[in-house]
């Protein structure tokens with residue numbers, strides 16, 4: 194059996210089996226927006242038999258990072274990968290007074306990638322010009338642009354990659370990659386993907402916690418569309 198990742202990265206990955214759960218949900222960057230996350234969870238209604246994964250960046254920028262960490266950590270069936278914003282705290286590059294040592298220890302324990310036979314959850318991206326095994330944890334947490342475009346525009350790997358990191362005006366919906374960071378902390382929406390139903394569900398935040406210039410939003414083009422084009426427009430619950 195060939196190894197997907199380098200040994201260092203492999204030691205920080207978690208393998209799951211979607212078939213072992215009733216439903217699998219994957220949620221985009223939350224960035225401390227706990228009340229928005231709660232409203233999204235109300236829409237999804239996950240039970241303890243469902244698995245809820247996060248693409249990382251649970252923390253920073255928004256109003257309640259500690260609350261988001263508490264919520265995710267308190268559910269045995271909730272699991273996030275470690276994003277670049279968790280990493281900034283762990284490296285001491287950024288500081289959040291509301292997080293204590295236990296919180297940081299929990300963030301440090303999160304995997305860099307969650308994998309199953311057909312899928313990978315990472316925070317950032319994969320450079321299609323390199324084998325997966327040539328990527329460091331930092332690469333997987335940070336890659337967005339490669340060569341002349343975004344990585345998901347040229348990635349054709351057999352495993353579908355579920356990712357965040359790059360605030361998107363709309364989700365990236367491709368058969369090889371699905372981008373879920375719809376920038377809820379910047380006043381857009383928080384998005385989840387319901388795996389079995391191949392469906393996107395979004396909720397709008399109560400307010401914008403950080404401003405983001407219009408030119409910095411990515412308006413996805415070029416991802417290989419899925420068969421049913423109606424899937425690219427998520428249902429948005431405004432209240």
Ligand SMILES: [Mn+2]
Pocket residue numbers: 222224250276278357358359374
């Ligand atoms: Mn982010």
